[in-house]
Amino acid sequence: MRIPGLFAPCLGALLLSAGCVSRPPEKAPDPTPAQWHVPLPHGGAVVLMAEWWKRLDDPLLVDLISAAQAESPDIASAAARISEASADRVAAGAAMIPNLNGNLSAQRGNALMQASPGQTLTPMTMLQAGLASSWEIDLFGGLAASRDAAQAQLEGAQARWHAARVSVAAETANTYFDERACQGQLQVQASDTRSRNETARLTDLAANAGFQAPADAARARATAADGNSRLVQQRTQCALYRKALVALTGLDAATLDARLDAAPLVPPPLGEIAVGPLPAQTLAQRPDVFAAERAVAAASASAGAAQARRLPRLTLQGNIGITQFRVSGFQQSLDTWTIGPLALDIPIFDAGTRAANAEAARARYDESVAQYRSTVRQAVREVESALLSLQSSQDRHTDAQVAVDNSQRSFAATQARFDSGLASLFELEDARRQLFVAQTTLVGLQRERAEAFVTLYRAMGGGWQRPGSDGAPTVGAVPAASSSPSSAPATVSTAAAPAATTATTRP
Template sequence: MRRLRRIALLCLPLSLGLAGCGLTRPPASVQAPFPAQWHAPLPHGGSLTALADWWRQLDDPLLVELIAAAETASPNLASAAARVTEARFTRVQAGAALLPSLDGTASASRGVSGSSFGSGGSSSSSSSSTAIAPVTTLQAGLQSKWEIDLFGRLRADRDAAQQKLDSATAKWHDARVAVAAETANAYFAERACQLQLTVSESDAKSRSETARLTDLSARAGFTAPADAALARASASDASGRLTQQRALCAVQRKALVALSGLDEPTLVQKLAASPTQRALPVVGAIASVPAQALSQRPDVYAAELGVASASAEVGSAEAERYPKLTLSGSIGRMQIRTSGFRESLDTWTVGPLSLTVPLLDGGARAANTEAAKARYTEAVSLYRASVRQAVREVEEALVNLDATTARSTDADSAVKNYQASFDATQARFSSGLASLFELEDSRRTLFAAQTARVSLQRESTEAWVSLYRSMGGGWSRPAEASSPMTSTPAAKVATSP
């Protein structure tokens, strides 16, 4: 026993010294394809932080309420939250692997033991008896085990788990941004549909009145039957478009009901009580350096963390090919009871200090390392692709928003002047100075201009929402996470593949 204690005490400092050693790998850099500057017009005024209150800039409480309801009802957001919880406990498990484990044990047993003894006189006769006594054995103790992280495998697992937790959290924020953008688009589509429905109703009513007056004139012999037929056909065409528009609005409303989780009667009441159209606020200034702007996107940050996590997993797989050092120990007490006799024994051990050296595994560990490297290569490719996609989305949103803003003045002017032309043509038609064909042509032109303006307003809101989403929706990178993205065209991510 003394010899074992000496061996354990001699090996313990050695093991503690080895625990400080680690398998270090030189860091590498991943070049992200950030352009030096945007190649799209940038809006001015405000600031990037205004994105955090994006929806409240509209002064539309109903939109804010619908987005909050959609976040509660979204299965994608619930799944993302579940993945965050799972990643958090995985991180706890990976961190616990670096610490010693301690287990309590307890056992009890009961049996009998017997002894035989004899007595007698002559060799031809003897007698014997057996003494049987119950024996109770009680044991309790603590057992500890600690794997000394010689080559950093457990630390790499912990780092990978932490990166996955941060990535899952960023993806949860990205899911929130996606739900908000999808709900806003559905809401604006509902509003645009109602505006178009108003245009269609006005057009159908006007054509129906023209058809009625033309039919009366034809019956009196003042208008040719062909003109009356044309007016009736025009009214029927407008009525068909109106029916189709009502169906489109009903379908669009179903989509908003599904997203928000509100029942349709309640949603209809809320929509009726809210103004149909609101002016879009001025977009805040976008950072002129793409690397700075896109660092605020949770999906890009999640892809960046995916590279770091994959890099840590490569280190873990590589360390798996090296020896493992494990230290064990235990403390216990045993008590024996039998026939009024009771004895207690205290025991403790430090050790064994065991070293496991992998010798032959058929190439399994090497294959795991190569597989981890392949996953790292995939993560780098996905990160670069996410950056390219982010740049594309921001620039497309900027171009579309600038174009729709520039076209809005022309669209308003076109509707105003076509309306004046139609009013004049209708007055001339009522006086008999214009033909029905002139009136219908003027009406058709006005309807097309009104429809184009509604479509332009819809495009403008889509571009506005797209810019919100492409700029990260007001999400901010955690303060403790130093961003590798700088003002240089190429961003770098510190990794260790």
């Protein structure tokens, strides 16, 4: 059929402008200014970070993390999403190549046959077999864009699986360190409670003998009762942390209790870690940042595919076959083949549906860019916060230990004076409060340090490496400092440096 003269120039202009119309959005700009720097441990050597858990020399923690990762519904869901994204990628790639379908058919009916002296109806059998193919020629890259979007979504799903493993490991480690710190605080509380009860007992004896006022005895009993109440509360909190570990790992409660009772309360120190300045782009080693980046790529490709759907579609069909007729002992076979039709589908009017779909795809792209920027900035914040917490805990550790030692000496001296009648119950309780506060502060500081290392492990991606990376920097290497005064390398002493098991294994 001949295209009317009015449509010919319009079609030519549409084809010429197609490349511009279907072009996907530009790549998202770098969300971090070039001058941003964050100090990273080990010179950014994520391979070393992946050994953090093992360096703690705490087999129980390693076992808990492994069990939690095996039981986690979040990791299982992420693995299922990988399978779904993989199937979508196969389907999107298959749409770019011709498809081939076979068909078989058999038909029986009456045929009007010319016979002397007239026409008669004769039974006839028709058998057919053939192959049919169709192919949409990707004129403007829409199918390729859909394939690229599916590939980016698959890569993002794989990264989110790694992110789920990192998240579960961090949650398990935090809960474990919470339980260890709780047990440490329980020891402090139990010692304090025993001292209070003993003071109350001695004060009652002295009051009954007339050496202490009844008010002092009542005060000592109240203090002992308060200590007993706090001890019960602390034990309950520790039991809750153990229940949380059971829920996370799926381990038997009795077995877990036995192993926890035998485990050390405070992780051993790991020496010192060199810290130096590195560009914020190193945070691309985080799986969630990589997943956000692939989300931008997928949204960009999807926007290009939506633009391409506004343009003409060119399809080609063809088939080959054989047909056999059987009538009254007569048999005839026919071989057939066709190429075509070569069809061009030209959008003319759809009330703005395709344009609206393209605009929605572009809006989703803009949203993904904003999410990517937010993810990277949050990553920078998490690393910096973890390192500040580490430095703060290190700076305060010596003073906290000095406070505990001297508070212990002061309480022992006050206790001796109280036993000899040279100090009042008020002085004894004041010394006890100072010791209790100092011991609680030290335990909390140890917990804060462990939490900061878990946060840093999570913030740096848990040892995950971007697909296609050439490997991590040399262990212990610190990049040269820039001219900025804040870029001078520092040294952070570690008490607990957890990190992930190697997260490059596919589910």
